[in-house]
Amino acid sequence: xxxxxxxxxxxxxxxxxxKEIQDIAVYRVIPEGFTIMDIGDTITHMPLxxxxxxxxxxxxxxxxxxxxxxxxxxDTCAMTITCCMGxxxxxxxxxxxxxxxxxxxxxxKMQAWMHKYKTWQSFILQSYHERMRELLxxxxxxxxxxxxxxxxxYLRDKAIVNRNDLINTTHQEIAHDxxxxxxxxxxxxxxxEQENKIRLQRNNIKLLDL
Numbered sequence: 440x441x442x443x444x445x446x447x448x449x450x451x452x453x454x455x456x457x458k459e460i461q462d463i464a465v466y467r468v469i470p471e472g473f474t475i476m477d478i479g480d481t482i483t484h485m486p487l488x489x490x491x492x493x494x495x496x497x498x499x500x501x502x503x504x505x506x507x508x509x510x511x512x513x514d515t516c517a518m519t520i521t522c523c524m525g526x527x528x529x530x531x532x533x534x535x536x537x538x539x540x541x542x543x544x545x546x547x548k549m550q551a552w553m554h555k556y557k558t559w560q561s562f563i564l565q566s567y568h569e570r571m572r573e574l575l576x577x578x579x580x581x582x583x584x585x586x587x588x589x590x591x592x593y594l595r596d597k598a599i600v601n602r603n604d605l606i607n608t609t610h611q612e613i614a615h616d617x618x619x620x621x622x623x624x625x626x627x628x629x630x631x632e633q634e635n636k637i638r639l640q641r642n643n644i645k646l647l648d649l
Contacts, residue, residue: 443489443540447513456556460487464542469535476533484543488512491539492600494616496532505581506593506616508573509536509600515566537601586619587627591636593617594646604646 441461449457465484469475475486478498486493493510510516516533552559580589593616598604610628614621628644631637638645 447489451562452558456559463548464544467541467543469539471535471538473535474532475535476529478529478532480529482529482546484545485549486515487542487544488514489540489542492536493539494534494536503618504615505618507577509596511600587630589617590627591631598646606644
């Protein structure tokens with residue numbers, strides 16, 4: 440844990456803060472597809488991602504999901520930050536996109552460090568800014584992009600956070616994440632393949648245009 444903490448955060452945090460994190464953080468290794476936070480959960484810890492990626496999902500009134508953004512190593516989640524500050528319950532679902540290593544920081548420490556460490560304050564504000572930018576991109580995608588453009592952006596985002604141009608997923612899983620039907624996804628994947636943007640293979644999709 441110490442080596443990973445220093446590898447991804449030593450350039451951002453001073454030694455005193457790194458030592459505090461080392462002393463109080465809960466280290467977790469989580470498999471792919473695990474729900475680490477669900478809608479309605481009381482938030483007691485904030486995650487710092489050491490490796491892997493997390494998919495952040497919003498649920499509508501009917502219980503259908505929509506992917507908002509992905510969070511990668513060396514970062515945290517803006518929605519968690521917002522809930523921590525207001526001592527509220529979670530309004531998102533966070534699922535590991537890949538096997539993930541986390542440091543869980545108690546909420547009380549997160550708030551105290553905002554006043555104690557300028558580097559922590561800068562990290563939180565920058566993370567919040569990045570997540571809000573990605574959230575606005577998600578809104579713009581829904582409002583302004585055609586479904587084939589949304590689909591391709593989703594595939595590119597997955598390839599980037601997985602650091603692999605070969606995506607292991609099903610048409611149904613994509614449809615679930617994009618809040619559409621499997622039939623629509625299958626048709627648009629064929630269209631993207633004809634445009635030489637992807638190659639459909641057995642049980643996976645290869646991105647040709649990154």
